[in-house]
Amino acid sequence: MTMQAARYYGGGDVRVETVPVPVPGPGEALVAVGACGVCGSDAAEFTHGPLFTQELVAGHPVSGARLPVVLGHEFAGTVVSVGPDVTDDWVGRVVCCGAGVSCGACRNCRAGRTNLCSVYYTLGLHADGGLAEFVVAPTATLADAGSLGLTVDAAALGQPMAIAVHSVARGRLERGRTAVVVGLGGIGMFIAYAATAAGADVVAIDVNPDRLPLARALGADVTLSVENGASLAETVHALGREADVVFEATGRPEVLRDCLDLLAPAGRLVAVGVQKGASDQSLRNVTVHEQEIVGTSAHVCGRDLRQALELIAARPAGWSDVAGSVLPLSQLVSGGLEPLSSGRATMTKVLFDPRIRETRLADYGVAHASGGIHG
Ligand SMILES: [Zn+2]
Numbered sequence: 225m226t227m228q229a230a231r232y233y234g235g236g237d238v239r240v241e242t243v244p245v246p247v248p249g250p251g252e253a254l255v256a257v258g259a260c261g262v263c264g265s266d267a268a269e270f271t272h273g274p275l276f277t278q279e280l281v282a283g284h285p286v287s288g289a290r291l292p293v294v295l296g297h298e299f300a301g302t303v304v305s306v307g308p309d310v311t312d313d314w315v316g317r318v319v320c321c322g323a324g325v326s327c328g329a330c331r332n333c334r335a336g337r338t339n340l341c342s343v344y345y346t347l348g349l350h351a352d353g354g355l356a357e358f359v360v361a362p363t364a365t366l367a368d369a370g371s372l373g374l375t376v377d378a379a380a381l382g383q384p385m386a387i388a389v390h391s392v393a394r395g396r397l398e399r400g401r402t403a404v405v406v407g408l409g410g411i412g413m414f415i416a417y418a419a420t421a422a423g424a425d426v427v428a429i430d431v432n433p434d435r436l437p438l439a440r441a442l443g444a445d446v447t448l449s450v451e452n453g454a455s456l457a458e459t460v461h462a463l464g465r466e467a468d469v470v471f472e473a474t475g476r477p478e479v480l481r482d483c484l485d486l487l488a489p490a491g492r493l494v495a496v497g498v499q500k501g502a503s504d505q506s507l508r509n510v511t512v513h514e515q516e517i518v519g520t521s522a523h524v525c526g527r528d529l530r531q532a533l534e535l536i537a538a539r540p541a542g543w544s545d546v547a548g549s550v551l552p553l554s555q556l557v558s559g560g561l562e563p564l565s566s567g568r569a570t571m572t573k574v575l576f577d578p579r580i581r582e583t584r585l586a587d588y589g590v591a592h593a594s595g596g597i598h599g
């Protein structure tokens with residue numbers, strides 16, 4: 225049996241090709257993909273890569289994969305078959321994949337920090353992923369989304385939401401505290417939502433004012449557009465707020481510096497965006513004001529993914545304002561990777577459905593704003 229798959233060969237080179245359907249091995253399930261999102265990591269890989277996929281040039285040391293690799297680490301679908309030692313009650317379930325594969329046995333795995341596994345790798349970057357009609361995934365990376373009443377399109381938002389859930393957990397954000405989210409790309413938006421759900425008062429900031437209405441719709445109490453170079457600290461203090469936890473989601477060293485200046489005494493800075501360069505920030509206030517700086521990497525599948533799916537299910541109006549359309553693989557570059565990489569993307573998230581030829585509306589099992597009922 226063959227299938228259509230979007231395979232990454234190197235910078236600027238993604239091809240939709242006909243390849244064999246993979247076969248699930250021990251501990252694995254074969255998932256018929258219904259929707260797969262793309263994010264800044266995929267866009268960076270496409271534009272500047274190989275980055276994450278560099279190890280696939282010679283063969284990945286753990287997964288063994290070589291380029292080309294099927295992209296897509298934000299996918300959901302239906303289990304159609306399972307490997308030899310997997311119970312067949314998996315078959316037919318609508319699942320969301322966490323994409324990060326961990327060994328379960330190393331020191332960090334045993335401590336519950338599976339995202340820091342010594343042999344961690346990610347489906348869609350270090351092994352074939354979900355931008356294909358079928359994908360093989362370890363059942364340990366799958367969460368049952370159907371039992372929460374989620375559609376496949378809603379479940380495809382699970383992986384990026386899990387990143388947000390993990391970021392909020394790293395910030396030890398408490399009810400009633402003020403969270404400031406700086407940078408409202410996909411992850412920043414999901415953090416604004418997850419932080420609101422955690423009971424925080426959320427201030428959401430971006431240079432682009434067009435992004436603010438969505439942040440408000442996701443629960444942010446205050447949204448601000450701040451020009452490059454303006455002081456975040458002055459802007460937020462003018463609101464009469466103290467920044468208890470600041471999420472830096474741009475990856476820009478000068479923004480990280482601003483975020484530290486903004487942070488309240490005893491506050492925590494969560495560095496979400498991978499820093500794009502060195503920083504010369506003074507850490508004086510880490511000592512004098514007992515501030516903390518924490519990083520966050522991916523998510524702990526066994527803990528964060530289920531919580532992420534519950535958060536997605538908790539928005540009854542659905543997610544059409546976040547991801548309204550689902551595109552065919554033929555538009556992966558023009559409708560997903562290129563707009564994301566050039567900053568021209570108009571939707572926060574674009575989903576792809578490997579089974580379709582024409583763009584369709586996303587289905588969240590609820591009435592759309594247009595009045596049509598889908599599902
Ligand atoms: Zn991603």
Ligand SMILES: [Zn+2]
Pocket residue numbers: 326327328329330331332333338340341342343
């Ligand atoms: Zn491990």
